[in-house]
Structure formats: C-alpha cells, structure tokens
Amino acid sequence: MAWAPEQRKAEPQPRDHRACRGARGRWRRQQRKWGAEVVRWEKRKWADLPPITKNFYVESKATSSLSKVQVDLWRKENFDVMCDDLKDGKKRPIPNPTCTFQDAFQPYPELIRNIKKAGFQKPMPIQSQAWPIILQGIDLIGVAQTGTGKTLAYLMPGFIHLNNQPIPREERNGPGMLVLTPTRELALQVEAECSKYSYKGLKSICIYGAGNREQQIQDLTKGIDIIIATPGRLNDLQMNNLVNLRSITYLVLDEADKMLDLGFEHQIMKILLDVRPDRQTCNHCMVTENSMIVSMLWRTLKLEK
Structure with a gap:
C-alpha cells in the first residue's frame, strides 16, 4: 500500500469586498451604457416615422346619456361584462357601451350598411x-369565447383606422393592419370576414405556412392594406426582407393565448x-380567462407605450 503525506486544506482567503463592489459597479455602468445605446438606436430607427392618428370616436347622444346605473345593468345583463384599466397610475374612465351600430359608427354610414347587409340587428356585447x-385609440386586451363576435370587434375599428390616417394609402409603402x-x-x-365587410x-x-410562398410574396407587392398571418410564415418573410412591417399602425393578436x-x-x-412602437394594439380576442396569461401579454407585448 502506498503512503502519501496528509494533504493540508488551503486556508480560505479573506474576500476582498472592495474588489467585489468595484466589479458590480463596473457591471452596472456597462449595463447603463448598453441601455443608453439601445435607446439611441431605437430613436434613430424610428426617427422618420410618418404621423399616426388613433382617435376617431364620436360619442352619440344616446351613449353619452347613459347613467352609471344603466351601464352597470347593461354589463350585468350581457354576460356580466367586466372592464378594468390596467395602466399604472390614475385610472381612466371606461367608455359607455354602444348599444346600436348607429351609436358606434354614426360618422361612417357605409360601414353601417355593410354590417346590416349581413343581417345583424345589434352589436354583440364584446363589440358594444x-x-x-x-376607436379612442386605446390599447385593449379582451377576453371572449369563440363565436362571440370578437373578429368584428377589432376589424371595424381597424377599417376606420386605416382609411383615416393623415398619409394617403398609396403613399404608405406597405400594409397598415397586421392580424396574427x-x-x-x-x-x-x-x-x-375582411372580404365580406x-x-x-x-x-x-x-x-x-401551408400556402404557396412564392404567390404570397407576389401578392405582397400588389398594394396590400391588411395582412392576416400565422407567426411562423410571417417571421420567415420578415427575416428575408420580403415584407415591410414599418408601415403597420394597427396590430391585432387574435387568440394570443x-x-x-x-x-x-x-x-x-x-x-x-419591426412594428412601430406607437402602434395601436388589440389583444381583445383571446379565448382564455387566465389572469396570469393576460398579465404576461400586457408585460411581454408592451401594450403600455
């Protein structure tokens, strides 16, 4: 059997706290520097953006005259609709619901005619x-089950948004609405639904993804106003510089959960x-009531701008 002298454990050296504090300080300064660089880069990236208009709402007399008691009763009777302002700070007032198509789209008679041609008598609760x-330009996260009218809830305001921007459509160099x-x-x-209305x-x-990629690329060059896409295929076209997303001013995530x-x-x-940060965002079309997912969407997708 071989013998070896007992190995002595090295004595622990005292920690140099000044060196640790110095390293942490350098790291924090570097982080601040990187953060400042990101801010400057973002400003340069979006410096030449054309103006955007978001508020197109004209409240009708019938809607404005609704009392709080009437509004609360309407919400209770219509699937117990609940509303809350998720923005930090002072709560903004929740607009009264629009109980008729005329109340919602009085300045846009062509839109009302298109809706009535489809046979609808009154708005669904999520639409109201x-x-x-x-229409006031407020970002929205909504919770609604499939079949409750969620598609028209974002399409109709989107049509108005696209048609009433200060820059004419033919001069925008790309689509204005993106629905994922x-x-x-x-x-x-x-x-x-876009074609129907x-x-x-x-x-x-x-x-x-399963569509003809070459045909989709060709179609994108034909003066498209609205893109409806799955994330995978759109990301593919984006990474190959085949689609311009800088022109998007109205973003929807349908069934975001x-x-x-x-x-x-x-x-x-x-x-x-690649979508301008001051866009209008609508995630009101989810099919979940999981509050954790709603909270994550608010944080991750940066709806509060």
Missing part, C-alpha cells in the same frame, strides 16, 4: 364595449421589433 375603447393568428384555419376565417376598397392577404401555448412567443417578439 370594445368599439368605443378601440395561431392557425391557418383562423387566418382564413379572418380574411373571409369590404370597406373603401381595402385589400387583404392571408399568409400561412393560444399562440403563446403553441410556442410562438419568440416569433411574435421578432415581428414586433
């Missing part, structure tokens, strides 16, 4: 409450890097 909020959906089936449904000649295109469940968060964040 969402329209006055979105988790599946091809939902994207096709939304595109069908066509307004002022707005053109839409549906982009999804499902997109997160399917693992699209990374692609969505990449897409948002």
Whole structure:
C-alpha cells in the first residue's frame, strides 16, 4: 500500500469586498451604457416615422346619456361584462357601451350598411364595449369565447383606422393592419370576414405556412392594406426582407393565448421589433380567462407605450 503525506486544506482567503463592489459597479455602468445605446438606436430607427392618428370616436347622444346605473345593468345583463384599466397610475374612465351600430359608427354610414347587409340587428356585447375603447385609440386586451363576435370587434375599428390616417394609402409603402393568428384555419376565417365587410376598397392577404410562398410574396407587392398571418410564415418573410412591417399602425393578436401555448412567443417578439412602437394594439380576442396569461401579454407585448 502506498503512503502519501496528509494533504493540508488551503486556508480560505479573506474576500476582498472592495474588489467585489468595484466589479458590480463596473457591471452596472456597462449595463447603463448598453441601455443608453439601445435607446439611441431605437430613436434613430424610428426617427422618420410618418404621423399616426388613433382617435376617431364620436360619442352619440344616446351613449353619452347613459347613467352609471344603466351601464352597470347593461354589463350585468350581457354576460356580466367586466372592464378594468390596467395602466399604472390614475385610472381612466371606461367608455359607455354602444348599444346600436348607429351609436358606434354614426360618422361612417357605409360601414353601417355593410354590417346590416349581413343581417345583424345589434352589436354583440364584446363589440358594444370594445368599439368605443378601440376607436379612442386605446390599447385593449379582451377576453371572449369563440363565436362571440370578437373578429368584428377589432376589424371595424381597424377599417376606420386605416382609411383615416393623415398619409394617403398609396403613399404608405406597405400594409397598415397586421392580424396574427395561431392557425391557418383562423387566418382564413379572418380574411373571409375582411372580404365580406369590404370597406373603401381595402385589400387583404392571408399568409400561412401551408400556402404557396412564392404567390404570397407576389401578392405582397400588389398594394396590400391588411395582412392576416400565422407567426411562423410571417417571421420567415420578415427575416428575408420580403415584407415591410414599418408601415403597420394597427396590430391585432387574435387568440394570443393560444399562440403563446403553441410556442410562438419568440416569433411574435421578432415581428414586433419591426412594428412601430406607437402602434395601436388589440389583444381583445383571446379565448382564455387566465389572469396570469393576460398579465404576461400586457408585460411581454408592451401594450403600455
């Protein structure tokens, strides 16, 4: 058996706290420097943005005359609609619901005619409450089940938003509205609704993974106003510089919770890097009531700008 002298453990050396504090200080200074560089880069990136208009709402006399008791009763009787302002600081007043199409779109008679042609008699609850909020240019997260009218809740204000920007459509160098959906089936449904309620000649295109990529690329060059897309295919076109997202001023994430469940968060964040930060954002079309997901959407997608 071999013998070896007992190994002595090295005595622990006293920690140089001054060196640690110095390293932490240098790291914090470097972080501040990087943060300042990011801010400067963002300012340069968006320095030449054209102006954007968001508020198109004209409250009708019937809507403005509703008392708090009447509004509370309407919300209770219509699936117990609940509203809250998630922005930090002083709470903004929640607009009264618009109980008729005339109340919501009085300045836009063509839009009212298109809706009535489809046979609708009155707005669905999510539409009544969402329209006055979105038309004021306020970002929105909404919770609604499938089949409750959520698509028209964001499409109608989107049509008005696109048609009334200070820059003419032919001079915008790209689409103005982007609707992201988790599946091809939902994207096709939304595109069908755009065509059904066509307004002022707005053109839409549906982009999804199983579609003809070359045809989609060609269609993007034909003066498109609205893109309805799944995140994967749009991210592919974006990374290859085949689509201009800088012109987007109205962003919708339809069934945003499902997109997160399917693992699209990374692609969505990449897409948002090329969409102007002062856009209007609507996530009022989810199919979940999970408050944790709602909170994550508010933080991750930076709706508060």
